[in-house]
Amino acid sequence: MKSLRTIFRYAAKYPKLILAYFSCNIISNLFSVVSLGMLSPFLLLIFKKQDISQGVSRNTGFFSRINPVDQFKSWLYEILKTPNGDIKALGFICILILSFIILKNIFLYMGIYFLTPVRNAVVNDMRTKMYKKILVLPVGYFNDQKKGDIMSRFTNDLSDVESSVINLLETLFREPVTIIIFFAYLIILSPQLTFFLILFLPISGLIIGRIGRSLKKHSTRAQEKLGAILSTIEETLGGIRVIKAFNAEKKQYGKFEKQNNELLIIKNRVNRKRDLASPVSEVMGVAAVVCVLWYGGRLVLRNSFLNPGDFLTYIVIFSYIIQPLKTLSAAAYNIRKGAASIERIEHLIAEDVSIKEIANPVIINNFEDSIEFKNVSFSYENKVTLEDINLKIEKGRTVALVGSSGAGKSTLVDLVPRFHDTVNGELKIDGINIRDYSLVSLRNQMGIVTQEPILFNDTIANNISLGMDNATEDQIINAAKIANAHQFILQKENGYDTIIGERGNKLSGGEKQRVTIARAVLKNPPILILDEATSSLDTESEKLVQEAINNLMNNRTSIVIAHRLSTIRHADEIIVLQKGKIVERGTHMSLMALDGFYHRLVMMQEVK
Numbered sequence: 001m002k003s004l005r006t007i008f009r010y011a012a013k014y015p016k017l018i019l020a021y022f023s024c025n026i027i028s029n030l031f032s033v034v035s036l037g038m039l040s041p042f043l044l045l046i047f048k049k050q051d052i053s054q055g056v057s058r059n060t061g062f063f064s065r066i067n068p069v070d071q072f073k074s075w076l077y078e079i080l081k082t083p084n085g086d087i088k089a090l091g092f093i094c095i096l097i098l099s100f101i102i103l104k105n106i107f108l109y110m111g112i113y114f115l116t117p118v119r120n121a122v123v124n125d126m127r128t129k130m131y132k133k134i135l136v137l138p139v140g141y142f143n144d145q146k147k148g149d150i151m152s153r154f155t156n157d158l159s160d161v162e163s164s165v166i167n168l169l170e171t172l173f174r175e176p177v178t179i180i181i182f183f184a185y186l187i188i189l190s191p192q193l194t195f196f197l198i199l200f201l202p203i204s205g206l207i208i209g210r211i212g213r214s215l216k217k218h219s220t221r222a223q224e225k226l227g228a229i230l231s232t233i234e235e236t237l238g239g240i241r242v243i244k245a246f247n248a249e250k251k252q253y254g255k256f257e258k259q260n261n262e263l264l265i266i267k268n269r270v271n272r273k274r275d276l277a278s279p280v281s282e283v284m285g286v287a288a289v290v291c292v293l294w295y296g297g298r299l300v301l302r303n304s305f306l307n308p309g310d311f312l313t314y315i316v317i318f319s320y321i322i323q324p325l326k327t328l329s330a331a332a333y334n335i336r337k338g339a340a341s342i343e344r345i346e347h348l349i350a351e352d353v354s355i356k357e358i359a360n361p362v363i364i365n366n367f368e369d370s371i372e373f374k375n376v377s378f379s380y381e382n383k384v385t386l387e388d389i390n391l392k393i394e395k396g397r398t399v400a401l402v403g404s405s406g407a408g409k410s411t412l413v414d415l416v417p418r419f420h421d422t423v424n425g426e427l428k429i430d431g432i433n434i435r436d437y438s439l440v441s442l443r444n445q446m447g448i449v450t451q452e453p454i455l456f457n458d459t460i461a462n463n464i465s466l467g468m469d470n471a472t473e474d475q476i477i478n479a480a481k482i483a484n485a486h487q488f489i490l491q492k493e494n495g496y497d498t499i500i501g502e503r504g505n506k507l508s509g510g511e512k513q514r515v516t517i518a519r520a521v522l523k524n525p526p527i528l529i530l531d532e533a534t535s536s537l538d539t540e541s542e543k544l545v546q547e548a549i550n551n552l553m554n555n556r557t558s559i560v561i562a563h564r565l566s567t568i569r570h571a572d573e574i575i576v577l578q579k580g581k582i583v584e585r586g587t588h589m590s591l592m593a594l595d596g597f598y599h600r601l602v603m604m605q606e607v608k
Contacts, residue, residue, distance in 0.1 A: 004168075006342050010122040011169060017114045018173070024111035025174050028104050029181040035100035036320065037185065038093055039313045111174070119169055123162045129349050130154060138355045139419040140380060148231030149224070153348055156226050157341035168338070175324035182321045189314050193296045197288065197318070222270055222340075225263045232256050292318055355418055361438035367445050367526040367557065369430045370394050371416060376425035378411055378580075385411045386580045389425070393573075395526075398558040400568035402601065403577035409561045412577070413529050416559065417443050447520035449549070451531040451563070453512035455504030460489055461496040463504070464518045471522055483518035483548040485511070510545055517548045528558040565602050574598065 011018060130153060186194045236252055296311050371393040378386040386408045393399050401409040414420050415427055418434055427434050434442060455463050464479060465471040476496065480486040488511055492498040504512045520528065530549065546567065562568040569588045576584035576591070576598045584591055584598050591598040 004172075006346060007122065007169065010125050011118055013125070014118045014121060017118050020114040021111045021118070021173060022177070024107045024114065025177050026181070028107035028111060029178050031100045031104035031107065032178075032320075033181055033185045033317065035097050035104065036317050037313060038097050038100070039316055112170075115170055115173065119162075119167075122169070123158055126161065126345055126349075127154065127158055130345060133349050133351060133353075136353050136355075137351055138353070139414065140354075141351065143380075146227060146231040148229070148233065149227030150348070152227035152230050153344050157344050160338050160341035161345065163338075171327055175328050178324045179321055179328075182317055182324075186314060186317060186321075189310050189317075190296070190299065193292065193299060193314065196295050197292060222263060222266045225259060225266060229256070229259050229263060232259060289315070289318065289322070355421060355439070357438055358436060361441075362432060362436050363441045364429065364432075364437050364445060365441065367395060367430065371527070371557070371559075372426075372428045372431075373412075373415075374426045374428065376415065376422050376427055378408075378415065378420060378423050380420075384580055386415075389582060391575060391582070393557060393559065395557050396555065397572040398553065398560060398568075398570075400560045400562045400571040400574045401577060402562045402565060402568070402574060402598065404601075406579075407577040408580040409577055410531070411580075413531070413559055413561060416527070416529060417446050417448070444523075445525055446527045446529060447523050447525035447552075448529045449513075449516050449520050449531065449552075451561075453504060453509075453516045455500060455507075455512055455515060457499065457502045459494075459497045459499055460492070460515060463500065463515055464496075464522055466519055468522055475522060476518075479518045479522035480514075482521045482551045483514045484544045484551075485514035485518045485548070488514070513545045514548055517545070517552055521552055526556060528553060528556050530558060531561045565598075565605055 134150070183194065186197070232252075232255060236256075292315065296314060299311070373389045373391040376386060376389040377384065389412065391399075401412060403409055411420065415422060416434075418439060421435065429437070429442070429445075456466070461473075461476050464476050473496075477486060480489055480496075489496055489498075498506075500506045500515075504515070507515065530553075560568055560571065562571075562574075568574060571588070573585060574588060574591055575582055576596075578597060584594060584596055586594070592602065
């Protein structure tokens with residue numbers, strides 16, 4: 001099964017720990033089976049002393065020679081000939097049983113001690129791989145994915161792997177060894193009875209296997225539905241004000257209730273089929289015991305190949321095999337359930353990283369000349385968003401992008417740091433195709449300030465120095481001063497060490513923007529990409545942020561997505577986009593003189 005191969009692939013990274021676990025498990029089971037084997041001489045000693053000699057004489061041949069208990073019976077027979085020999089023999093048997101049980105449990109614990117790091121490491125490695133993958137996946141991947149579904153893979157899917165599949169590591173590494181060792185001893189005790197038993201057991205395995213075939217399908221549906229529920233919860237938390245303002249609580253609750261009830265139905269089906277494993281396997285196990293009692297009893301009654309003490313020992317040892325067999329059958333159900341989660345996790349890990357570096361990329365240390373779009377086109381899922389773009393941005397110039405919503409402004413600027421790759425045409429920086437540059441060195445040349453401030457639940461200082469691990473305190477403070485952020489930061493309770501909360505929700509809109517601008521200032525990039533950061537601010541905040549932006553743009557090459565056209569009147573060139581094409585370009589004055597699309601946009605905003 002593919003999911004098992006996946007788990008073993010992760011576990012194979014820890015061969016020494018697995019080998020130690022196997023060794024301890026084998027030794028533990030050997031002590032266990034020998035301690036149970038001591039029941040035979042104990043029973044013979046209690047009920048009929050002479051049966052010990054009969055038992056030794058009856059079990060002759062190869063199996064008697066390799067059976068340590070038969071050798072022990074021979075030794076007991078000699079002790080019984082001495083004065084008070086029966087009491088001595090009983091004492092030896094009790095001491096040996098206790099010693100073997102103590103040793104068994106010591107090695108059992110040692111095995112679990114060695115396996116525990118492997119179990120935890122497999123889950124940890126999966127979580128690490130998923131997080132590492134989402135960091136390298138292109139931005140476009142997340143446009144189509146629900147955050148709740150991705151979070152579900154990190155939480156519920158990993159939890160399923162841990163509870164239903166990782167536990168399988170212990171089961172598969174321990175139970176088969178237990179069954180093999182115990183079965184080997186059953187063969188030594190009675191080859192005829194064991195052969196009869198082996199013929200019966202595959203029937204129960206066939207029945208159990210047929211019952212659990214649909215678990216994987218239902219488990220996949222359950223995880224997908226849970227991802228949808230998490231997305232609904234995330235939307236509710238993020239939009240709670242709007243929900244309340246529009247009295248949409250009932251509608252939102254209805255949507256959640258429907259999804260939740262569908263999940264309930266699916267999970268009930270999954271759990272009912274999974275829980276069927278234990279009773280079915282128990283019934284089959286009892287049926288096997290009954291068959292053993294019938295056939296083994298006949299061998300004892302006919303006085304052939306099996307004495308009563310060995311037969312009772314056989315029954316006890318076989319009862320110990322039933323539990324591992326039940327555990328394996330339950331594991332077969334769990335692996336089907338966990339397989340769905342493993343597939344979802346592996347699907348994320350195996351996602352293609354479309355933004356790739358060439359084998360020996362060029363390192364760009366300085367931006368020297370220009371950014372050039374040559375016949376650039378871009379489409380996403382067969383929808384053309386940019387078509388035949390030709391644009392050259394000289395070093396030190398400011399170029400503004402304007403146009404209606406969906407015109408392709410954000411897509412165009414996302415091509416520069418290679419958040420996406422062009423479908424056709426070339427995008428060059430200093431005459432070299434940006435695909436030939438290393439991603440790290442390329443993005444080191446750029447600073448990005450988005451319309452919505454992106455901050456993290458950390459200190460103000462750490463948010464400013466994001467990606468600049470070697471930044472000094474003085475450099476952080478200087479960047480904050482340029483961004484008009486220093487004064488409000490000092491007024492915070494812990495100054496630059498203030499934790500700003502999730503998405504910076506402890507700061508006002510203007511404060512957030514000034515922190516992101518300070519971050520760009522500290523990076524000191526030669527190229528700036530600005531998604532106009534003042535469009536949603538009040539007048540006072542806008543003035544402070546715009547002043548900070550002006551400070552940031554000094555002596556830099558800037559690409560500005562303009563929402564308020566009044567802020568880009570002094571741009572060196574204004575590019576007007578419409579339906580993915582450049583329809584007008586020029587300075588503010590030249591475009592106004594054209595009396596075209598740009599002129600209409602300006603007039604519409606001035607009327608407002």
